[in-house]
Amino acid sequence: MGAVGGGAVWIANSGEKGGESLTTALVERGPMLVSVTETGEVTAEEREVITNTARWSVVIKELAEEGKIVKPGDLIIHMECKELDDAMLDQALDVDTADRAYQTAATRLIVARKTMANKVSKAEQAVTDAQDDLKKYVEGEWPVQLAETQSKILLADEELQLARHTLKTMLEINKDPELGQPYSDSEIRNEQLKVTRLELNLKKAQDEKAILEDYTHKRTVRDKETAVKDAQLDLETARLEAETEIRLAEGTDASAKMRLTKQQDRLKELREDAEKLIVRAKKAGLVVYETRRHRWQAPVTVAVGEEIRPNQQLMIIPNMETLQVETRVYEAIREQVEVGQRALIRLDARPGRVIEGHIGKVAPLPNTQNPWLSPDVKVYPTVVKFKDNADLEGLKPGMSAEVEVILAELTDVLSVPIASVFAIGEATYCFRADGQGGYERVRVTLGRTSETRAQILEGLEAGERVLLAPPPGVRVGKKAKTEAEAGPPGPPTTAPATAPAGNERGRERERPGPERERTTPPATGEPSSRPARITMSP
Structure with missing residues (x-):
């Protein structure tokens, strides 16, 4: 058994043949989608906050039902005050x-x-x-x-x-x-x-x-x-x-x-x-009872006959024509994300459906994602706009979403699953199957990478197969990093990608909880017609 410095890879059997059946994937030539996926939430860019703006305590006389879609001029709430x-x-x-x-x-x-x-x-x-x-x-x-x-x-x-x-x-x-x-x-x-x-x-x-x-x-x-x-x-x-x-x-x-x-x-x-006691909708929107400006505030009952104090928030009316998705972009890939860039939006409430969108705004300054657990991890608040004339029926503010920001759309390139690429010392390698149950270690030059696919510039040919896991008797301590982890892509190199802003241990702390399910092309069979994508965990 020999140790290779830097990559922490131990090769127990350097022979080209093995007797066990190994899981492999096809080296494909075709389109490759380089993207980053992040969680988000549907919000309304414009919303009307309904508050008791009168300087008197009032009693609710009439109000719109929560969840109702109101049109401009519709009655939202009618209050009265004898005093x-x-x-x-x-x-x-x-x-x-x-x-x-x-x-x-x-x-x-x-x-x-x-x-x-x-x-x-x-x-x-x-x-x-x-x-x-x-x-x-x-x-x-x-x-x-x-x-x-x-x-x-x-x-x-x-x-x-x-x-x-x-x-x-x-x-x-x-x-x-x-x-x-x-x-x-x-x-x-x-x-x-x-x-x-x-x-x-x-x-x-x-x-x-x-x-x-x-x-x-x-x-x-x-x-x-x-x-x-x-x-x-x-x-x-x-x-x-x-x-x-x-x-x-x-x-x-x-x-x-x-x-x-x-x-x-x-x-x-x-x-x-007195005029403020009758509130009508200024724009079309969804009636949502929301009485707390801050989470620590106790909720207030919004119902006919209830007394409401001055300046008490009662509800919000999100403008359903200004729906958007609020998400975030990690500091490591901030330079690759620009306003107008294409994005794909998937909603948990609509499994299997993809809505086209684009980057509408990226905050000029980053925020700390979690100041207690990972103070070194910075993210940029980002707004994704839906494409004009997109079918947004049934969408409501607060829905969970998954945003896939397209960083690059490569055509006619060789690619392999990222799981088949390993860093050994200062170089990257794949284990190429020989079709007879054996394998050989092949040094490769990487191009663009995502969390599911890696572009191969040198070392492999289309149609070859590579192992998706280390061969029997080989322990691997580190795999090749994705662009989301390593930062913006540079010139082709065989050295491992550089670490993102903040240490790697900090990034591990920044991702508590179970990992999101990741999809990869089938290990065997013909090349997938859908470009591979990367899904980033929050």
Whole structure:
């Protein structure tokens, strides 16, 4: 018995013949399907969550039966709330009271604006009148008064000069002896009195002018200027009073309007809550009673007459037109999976039926599949879309599915069952049967591999047969790895495939439970017409 390093293969009998019947498989030439299979679950991309969105505890009055397919506009649930009805009635009364208060405040604001505008207008007119009075006096009355005074002085002076001349003439005539004193003493005295009176009149006119210029004129100007200032002060006061009164009226109006708006908003909210008591389907979907957002939450009974708290989830309505399959892709083959890639979907509820689909989305970042048992194993959440016009009758969210992602579709290639390929040291081998019950070890060069088939590039020919298990007396410690285990395919090599991200022991821990049944072509007989596929265990 000899040991071969690396592959942990011990060959007890290296002869080419054996006496026992060995199980063999045919080396086939034809199409080979390289794929990876993973479990998944049917989900709906779009779904409507039905929740008691009202802020009141309600009682279910009517609801759609679970499992019913509803159409847009169909009644899903009808709830009622007596407390909400009473609150709406009380709030309507509050709105009416607030509206009347607002109308009163608005009317008072209009009156205040008109009243204050009229008051300010009168004050402005008073200023204008005072300014006009001052201007009229300075530019009109004062020059007239001054001219009249000056005229009085001139007339008095003229009359005085005339009287003085007359008196002088009378005195000169009386002094002439030849004339015989024609004017009597009384006439002379009267003329002298006249002169004296006229002198007094002139003095009076001159004094009046002085008083007018020095006192009366200045006082009148001061009085009228004061009147202008008083009018301007009254105008400023009127404007301030108007501004204050209008501001108070506007504040009262704004407060009343704000209270009205608040009451109206409150009534609107209550009415919106009332509208939320009746829920109708927005799109076609399946009624599913689901009251728990999280698994740790206790379920709530969804039935007529049951009381429902605010924000309590009641059911979900998956959109049956947006069904898809959620699955996962291991990190080792992530680079081989792209959006739009072909996929085959098999449903546990429909044995033997295959539905065409394609990769719709691959998450940009991986998740840890099981953070406790296998923290190093990373998977990418993946969404598979059904092909357009696919027959999805009877499919429902939550159904178990198996997704086969097609990594490559090879044509006219040699392939053997993966069970017939073994790693010995740094090379890979098959045990070729000679048709006489014996075998020989043949070194082979592998191409693409799956969990059921391996592409043979060199070492075998079509029609030959290879052993599906080690020959008698040979113990094999390791078989050749599949692409799902080894990662993306590289150039052809005879060395064993590289290990996936994370150690192999971690991958073994990542797959608890019984293995999924794997299918392989018949050990004997003609080549299978269906390409081989790989089924990955979760």
